[in-house]
Amino acid sequence: MEHGDNHITVIDEEGNEQLCEILFTFESEEFGKSYVLYYPVGxxxxxxxHIEIHASSFIPGEEEGDLLPIETDEEWVLIEEMLDTYMDSEEE
Incomplete structure (x- = not known):
């Protein structure tokens, strides 16, 4: 993962680079991880x-760190709650 401004470059399973816009990031003390929600530019x-939004975990402070998969259903519940809160605040 490379990032700058509000974008990251994500490399998919086939090795293709895709520029994505960061929707938002947040940290979870409960899981001891940071998360990023993003979607492909265009x-x-x-x-x-609606557009498809992707979520991954990452280690903060690494300029070119790896995006890590979400590992548990509990993490997905947290991410969905954070996304709902974000979307509600954007609509106001």
Missing amino acids: AEEDEDG
């Missing part, structure tokens, strides 16, 4: 006007 909205 992503197409679906018929409901």
